[in-house]
Amino acid sequence: MKEKRITLAYGSGGRLTHQLIKDIFVKHLDNEILSQMNDSAVFALNGHLAFTTDSYVVSPIFFPGGDIGKLAVNGTVNDLAMVGAEPLYISLSIIIEEGLLFEELERIVLSIKEAAEESGVRVVTGDTKVVENGKADKIFINTSGIGIVPDGIDIRGDKAKPEEVIIINGTVGDHGIAILSARKDLSFSADIKSDTAPLNRLVKKMIEAVPEISVLRDPTRGGLATTLNEIAQASNVGIEVEESEIPIRDSVKNACELLGIDPLYIANEGKLVAVVSKDKADLLLKVMRSSPYGEKAKIIGRITREHPGKVVLITRLGAKRLLDMLSGDPLPRIC
Numbered sequence: 001m002k003e004k005r006i007t008l009a010y011g012s013g014g015r016l017t018h019q020l021i022k023d024i025f026v027k028h029l030d031n032e033i034l035s036q037m038n039d040s041a042v043f044a045l046n047g048h049l050a051f052t053t054d055s056y057v058v059s060p061i062f063f064p065g066g067d068i069g070k071l072a073v074n075g076t077v078n079d080l081a082m083v084g085a086e087p088l089y090i091s092l093s094i095i096i097e098e099g100l101l102f103e104e105l106e107r108i109v110l111s112i113k114e115a116a117e118e119s120g121v122r123v124v125t126g127d128t129k130v131v132e133n134g135k136a137d138k139i140f141i142n143t144s145g146i147g148i149v150p151d152g153i154d155i156r157g158d159k160a161k162p163e164e165v166i167i168i169n170g171t172v173g174d175h176g177i178a179i180l181s182a183r184k185d186l187s188f189s190a191d192i193k194s195d196t197a198p199l200n201r202l203v204k205k206m207i208e209a210v211p212e213i214s215v216l217r218d219p220t221r222g223g224l225a226t227t228l229n230e231i232a233q234a235s236n237v238g239i240e241v242e243e244s245e246i247p248i249r250d251s252v253k254n255a256c257e258l259l260g261i262d263p264l265y266i267a268n269e270g271k272l273v274a275v276v277s278k279d280k281a282d283l284l285l286k287v288m289r290s291s292p293y294g295e296k297a298k299i300i301g302r303i304t305r306e307h308p309g310k311v312v313l314i315t316r317l318g319a320k321r322l323l324d325m326l327s328g329d330p331l332p333r334i335c
Contacts, residue, residue: 004102011096011130021128024106028113029092033124041124043089045148050085052076053144059333061108061138063182065174065193068141069108071269071335073115074196075220076145081200082216082272084155084207085147087119092126092143097136108139119198121145137333153207159214160235160275166301167274167284169202169294170195172224173252176266176331180259192251197270202291206274209287215275218268220335222326225264227273228301228311229325239311241301241323264313265326267334275303 010016026034033041054075061068073090080087092112096105116123174195181192199218206213215235219227224246232239248263256263270293276284281299288294313323 006096006098006100006102006105006130008098008130008132011128017128024102024109025092025126025128028106028109029116029123031122031124033089033122038125041089041091043124045088045146047151048149050080050083050147050149051144052079053142054079056141056143056335057137057333058179058335059137060179060182061104063194064178066196066269067108067111068139069111070115071194071196072141072143073112073119073121074198074269075335076143077119077121077198077200078218078269078272080145080147081203082155082218083149084153084203084213084216085149086204087121087145087147087200089124090116090121090143090145092123092141094126094128095136095140096128096130097138098130098133100138105139115198119200150207153211155213155216157215157217157231158234160231160237160239160303161214162237162303162305164214164275164277164303165281165299166228166239166241166303167276167281167288167297168224168247168300169199169272169274169288170270170296171247171249171252172219172268172271173248173256173263173266175269176223176334177252177255179267179334180331181255192249192255195268195270197293199270199272199293202288202293203272205287205291206284210276210280210284212280213274213276213284215273217273219271219273220269221267223263223265223267224271224273225262225311225323226326228323231273231275232311233309235303236308238304238307238309239301240304241311241313243313243315245298245300247296247298261330264323266331269335
């Protein structure tokens with residue numbers, strides 16, 4: 001039996017386009033707002049709004065631990081969560097390359113559905129386009145998200161202060177190595193999977209326990225090192241991190257050594273960096289470790305007055321070296 005594929009006719013705006021939207025997107029993502037099929041979604045919101053947008057062009061579109069659909073939802077949810085917002089609604093715009101299998105498209109949409117259900121957001125509007133074969137790489141996704149920031153919460157990248165500590169919720173480098181393994185068919189280790197995950201429920205617990213959190217950031221492209229540099233520069237503070245305290249899976253570490261790349265510069269998709277006062281750190285760690293996405297949370301460094309705008313890594317031998325921002329892109333098309 002011949003496999004059914006997307007053709008240019010499905011992007012014409014006519015009968016086939018409507019059939020595609022009805023049979024795949026509405027079938028799996030339907031809710032009372034999306035089902036109205038208006039040109040804009042209409043809903044009521046109260047309070048301070050957070051709004052974000054991102055595009056996903058990861059290659060390959062399926063990888064250990066996830067796919068482009070799961071990545072798109074989680075990435076948008078996490079961007080909202082990093083300012084303390086409760087994610088509510090997202091838009092979903094998809095560019096499909098002619099020739100994509102219907103089975104692959106439906107698999108991605110089902111993944112979007114599962115990710116949205118886990119995080120509690122709803123897809124309420126979107127768009128579908130089809131381009132000629134060779135004009136895209138199977139499928140590109142753009143998502144935008146809206147959320148509500150609770151009263152009294154003010155979490156920003158420029159609020160880090162000397163004497164505060166830096167916490168991460170788990171191991172770094174998993175996503176990038178999982179993508180590279182799938183892309184090159186290297187199969188480094190069966191336990192290397194993308195860490196893509198929605199962090200909004202974890203963040204909600206963190207904020208309820210410690211509303212005074214200064215900074216939250218997710219170290220995606222550019223990895224942990226780049227994110228720490230962004231915080232140091234935005235807040236005009238120095239940062240010192242302990243190499244021995246940064247959690248990295250042995251399998252990821254071994255893969256990085258084999259490839260000659262630094263895991264601190266590799267993308268993560270289910271990790272967050274929190275900056276908080278010393279006296280609140282133990283409470284925050286306790287709350288984070290009670291969540292499946294924060295079980296391995298630990299303090300990895302501190303904010304200092306010295307060397308403002310720079311990040312210093314204290315090596316296992318006690319030496320210090322500058323941990324600069326990523327230069328170039330060792331792993332393109334990572335998200």
